[in-house]
Amino acid sequence: MVNEISIGMAKSGRRAWALDDVALVPSRRTRSPRDVSLDWQIDAYTFSMPVIGAPMDSVMSPATAIALGRLGGLGVLNLEGLWTRYENPEPVLEEIAHLQAKEVSPENTRRLQEIYSEPVKAELIKARLAEIREAGVVVSGSLTPQRTQEFYQTVVDAGVDMFVIRGTTVSAEHVAQQGEPLNLKEFIYELDVPVIVGGAAGYTPALHLMRTGAAGVLVGFGGGSATTTRRALGIRIPMATAISDIAAARRDYLDESGGRYVHVIADGGLGSSGDIVKALAMGADAVMLGATLARAEEAPGRGWHWGLEAVHPDFPRGHRTQVGTVAPLEEVLVGPGHHTDGSSNLMGGLRHAMASCGYVDLKSFQRVDVTVTPAAGSF
Template sequence: MVVPQLKQIRRTYGFDEISIAPGELTVNPEMTNTDFSIDGISLSTPILAAAMDAVVSPKFAGHMSELGGMAVLNLEGIQARYENTEEILNEVVTSPQEEVTRLLQKLYTEPIKDHLIAARVEETKRNGAKCAVSVTPASTKRLAPVAAEAGADMIVVQSTVTTARHISTSQVGLRFPELLEMVNVPVLVGNCVGFDVALELMETGIHGLLVGVGPGAACTTREVTGVGVPQVTATMDCAAARDEYFKRSGRYVPVITDGGIRTGGDLCKSFACGADAVMLGTPLAQAKEAPGKGYNWGMANPHPALPRGTRVNVGVRGTLKEILFGP
């Protein structure tokens, strides 16, 4: 007789369901240190700008760097497909809402061009910023070496869900130890939400981990696929994996909460739950310097078969400096 395995449900928590209890000790703000580093790249502001076309451009990366953070450029987005990105962005933000998904799907069929990857990396560095670039696992073996050769300082391998083990029709799939040897720059991987997956990814040698599946304001992954874990629980579980891995190996792999952070309180809760840094999308899309002109849309919105996202009118709330540090 085969005994069926029972699936278990446990309570999970999002940002709105918790608050931070004050402790027994207070400290002057100037005596604290919020520096963040990942394999030799140090940031005085532990905030990364998400690899979204409405958020990050080479020029925006320069502004982000001036304020101590880092921006991640999407190598599978508009920047690596079109010479004149301003014209394309205007087309996206002025499209009627009911037509925008079809428009994005059409625009993102334009081939990715190696010379544009090199040009965007060079432009980012010319603006005084370290250049981090994002690729999906399926495109990593082709695009990551191009970016690294052009001078990219960090490769971010990012998809809705990324695991160390993957079943595919490819004879040889993406193997992170091989990628690390190939590009010889720090590799940040995401996204994941669980202890076991986080631990397995860290064991491959990656330098940082993105946490979050579907919490973003411009993302509809949870509605479309039903997949996701609220960010408080996801961050705590992945931070526990980081601590366990450090105990075993002596190597510290930073955990970065990515998505669903709308307020300063959410950011503080991320750190209280164990995050080393955070990645922001929509809050930074509201900056005057953002290329989206007050709009934002999900990275999976243009997917040809399963679009997961929407264009959101987020408005313009102030300069990047005001959004990060207050008016």
């Protein structure tokens, strides 16, 4: 049932809910956290946690992608980032960390745009992916839709295991009067690796992305605290509703396709273990983490977080945000934690929530009961 609210005499809209607006309801049965499995499988690859590191320069370097892979997650390298523009990006990362401390700064934005004007180099894409492959973990890289046709063959030739196409909004039907748009269905069909695409925030666009052959769909617009999409573009879909809508698209596509399962991956706005718990409870199969992992001691952002939106040459719409440093990556993800705000031992929080509600695997946890508890000021 879809309930629309009148906005005025000429317009109405759905009431949508953020993750802060929902909460889990424990059942009559509880489990031991030791009995809970966080295993997640997509295509031929199995991970011991449903965590993907966001392809953002403040979050993933080749070293942190390797570290995340060894901990049981999937690290995705931004193939349009500093690691594929500069032979040695460490001095550049150090400079970014020491820009003015304030978030909103035209001077900072101008300097970031200058830094990211350095061209992406195909040989560096190959070198960075080779470095990750040599470590023996799953190799994954990300391009925006605008750069995919230019560099995807380089990525495939380098031996990538999984490919991510990530943008603010990715559609299966992009119409352009100038230039040849990316044909997602044809592109995915020609590849020999699973492709994750997004963002999407509604049932219909997600269903169309699933029909392209994507292995996974990213829910949301990514960027989290580092993006200002709502203020700059007027676009915002609260995550609880978005995940639930796209989980419905997954269900209907499973029936339509005769059994093909497409993974729903929540991307953006997951700042604590509680947010991760609720995203999975609403129907996500996994989560893509940005700011949450940018707080790790090993994160290349050195306590700062930004995305490609912040360096767009014509219409920047993101901030370089100070997120601080919490703990080493291992403690952030698997503990033992020393923080009471859900910023460390994220998987421990998920494991305890699942056990408290009586579930021992991720798929069954999607059936958990939830209640709507609107957060203060959310209306």
